[in-house]
Amino acid sequence: MSKVIKSKLLIVHPGREPVPQGMVVVDKGRVVGVGAEVDVPPNVEVVDCSAYTVMPALIDSHVHITINNRFHLPLSAHFDLDATTAVLRGAMNLRSDLDTGVTTMRTLGDRPGVEKAFQGAIDRGEAVGPRLKVCVRALRPRHGTAPFLCFPADGEEELRLKIRENFSRGADWTKLFITNVRRGDAFEDYIRGDLTDVAAYSKREIDAAIAVSHDLGLPVAAHAIGGPAMRWAMEAGIDSIEHANLLTEEDVALFVKSGAYLSDPNLQLFFDDEVGFASFDTWAWDWWRERVERARELTAKYLPEAVRAGVKVCLGTDSTHATLWREAKELVGLGVSEVDALKAVTTNTAEMLGMADCVGHLGVGMFADAIALDGNPLEDIACLRQVEMVMKEGEVIADVLSGASDIFSD
Numbered sequence: 001m002s003k004v005i006k007s008k009l010l011i012v013h014p015g016r017e018p019v020p021q022g023m024v025v026v027d028k029g030r031v032v033g034v035g036a037e038v039d040v041p042p043n044v045e046v047v048d049c050s051a052y053t054v055m056p057a058l059i060d061s062h063v064h065i066t067i068n069n070r071f072h073l074p075l076s077a078h079f080d081l082d083a084t085t086a087v088l089r090g091a092m093n094l095r096s097d098l099d100t101g102v103t104t105m106r107t108l109g110d111r112p113g114v115e116k117a118f119q120g121a122i123d124r125g126e127a128v129g130p131r132l133k134v135c136v137r138a139l140r141p142r143h144g145t146a147p148f149l150c151f152p153a154d155g156e157e158e159l160r161l162k163i164r165e166n167f168s169r170g171a172d173w174t175k176l177f178i179t180n181v182r183r184g185d186a187f188e189d190y191i192r193g194d195l196t197d198v199a200a201y202s203k204r205e206i207d208a209a210i211a212v213s214h215d216l217g218l219p220v221a222a223h224a225i226g227g228p229a230m231r232w233a234m235e236a237g238i239d240s241i242e243h244a245n246l247l248t249e250e251d252v253a254l255f256v257k258s259g260a261y262l263s264d265p266n267l268q269l270f271f272d273d274e275v276g277f278a279s280f281d282t283w284a285w286d287w288w289r290e291r292v293e294r295a296r297e298l299t300a301k302y303l304p305e306a307v308r309a310g311v312k313v314c315l316g317t318d319s320t321h322a323t324l325w326r327e328a329k330e331l332v333g334l335g336v337s338e339v340d341a342l343k344a345v346t347t348n349t350a351e352m353l354g355m356a357d358c359v360g361h362l363g364v365g366m367f368a369d370a371i372a373l374d375g376n377p378l379e380d381i382a383c384l385r386q387v388e389m390v391m392k393e394g395e396v397i398a399d400v401l402s403g404a405s406d407i408f409s410d
Contacts, residue, residue: 002027003368003394004040005047007054009376013361014055014342018378024054026368029393034362047396049372052388055342056361057369058324059349060097060105060130062221062242062264062316064149065114066090069275069320070407074187079111079148086111090118094129095400096322096408101371101387104350104359105130106316108175108221108242109138109149116170128400130392133353135175135221136166139209144200145180145193145223156208163209167216173239174213174220178206178229191282195291197227197246210236219354221263225295226251234258240314240352245270245295247302255311261352264316265303267330268323270296275320304335313340314349322410325384332381341381368394385410 003026010022012034025033025040033039066086067078078086090110097105107115115134121127138150139162153162163174178201182193201209206222206229213220219239224230226246233241234254240261244251247262255262269276270292277283277292307313313336315327328341336344350360358367370391375383390397401408 001043001045002032002041003045003047004038005054005370005372005391006050007052007372008050009053010034010362011053011055011342011378012363014339014346018053018376021050022054024362024368024370026391026394029368029395031362031364031366031368034364047389047391049389052372052374053376053383054370054372055377056346057103057359057371057390057392058101058345058384059314059353059359060102060316060324060345061240061261061314061349061352062318063097063105063107063321064319065093065107065110065118067110067319068093075146075319076148076187076190083111087114090114091127091129092404092408093321094118094122094127095404097317098129098390098392098397099387099400100322100324100410101384101390102130102322102324103367103369103390103392104133104353104355106133106173106221106349106353108135108173109146112137119170128397133172134170135173136169136171137162138175138177138223139163140177141181141200141205143181144177145182145190146177147182147185150175150177156205159205159209160212163212163218164216167218171218174209174218175223176201176206176209176220176233177223178233179224179227191285191288195225195245195295197225197230199227199229199232201229203229203232206232207236210238226298234260242316245299247298247306249302249305252302252306252309252311255306256309261312261314261348262303262306263314263349263352264318265299265313266318267299267315267334268320268326269318270299271330271333272326275323275326300334303331307336307340312348312351313344314352315341315344322408325382325410328377328384329382338378338381342377345384367392
């Protein structure tokens, strides 16, 4: 049966004027009419959101399925869990993401087989969650960071081999860890290697990985905090840089020149003391706090400059699920407009994922992915937290967190 969504205010696209009392007509999971005056079929099912703002559903640019900072575990400790517990948590993480209005997301590193298994289960209707774009296996050099999260690949030939293997296993993206190294196996060794601009891969390795990925039709994302490796990647045509928290004025210019997307700047970790770095036990380490504060200062200075210069920023929740509204709130808090913040959770990420023809805005022929909010995010971005209705491909999602622990509700 066809549906019509009625709204108090309809945001068809963040860059366009909203439509008072706008409607969206849905048939077979797609939008067939949108605006103030639309042809409504007879016997249509009404989705009454006439007290709310209706807008495109959200897109999360960067997540790890089985990790969730809400459990207050060190990042590496999530991978000490048995596989069954990890997968059960992953299933609930994805359900919580969907419950907060995220209907599409990109996953960038996890346990072997997890990403592809969840992607298939969701596509077949056997699991509840956003549709996924996956990397299958994130890759790092053996001396690189986050050994628990990704798989080793040293040198140009091994990188080419692992990327081809990922492609054969159904990867949608290549994910590389191109900055940060570690000297030891303890959690503190991992932390001491984090938030630096130390190159992990050489320029030749980065060039080779991007070239073979693009030959296979795979876009490439790179964990890169800053420094020369991040610049090498942009010069080589990387598709997205993840984090970039040691951004400089030179880097902003290179983002503009290269056209790379800046994804997942992890704003809540740096700027939200309730859930970010300041709430972690590691905040007691003076050297770590100083490092965070330096990255915070550079992000606050240059990320808004990047947006003003035309760099397309895409927001992600990374390892804190169901909190995309917090990322958008912190972006606005840095002086970025509400319009640009909404683009960073809709249209920008849709373009980055190569899905601008089906998600990111509400137009005829698009997937009927929509949310209803109590409030107007163009006036108060924090109302992205107040999700009253989620629709994915024409189906209203109801009570996906029914019976779940409060740990999954923000």
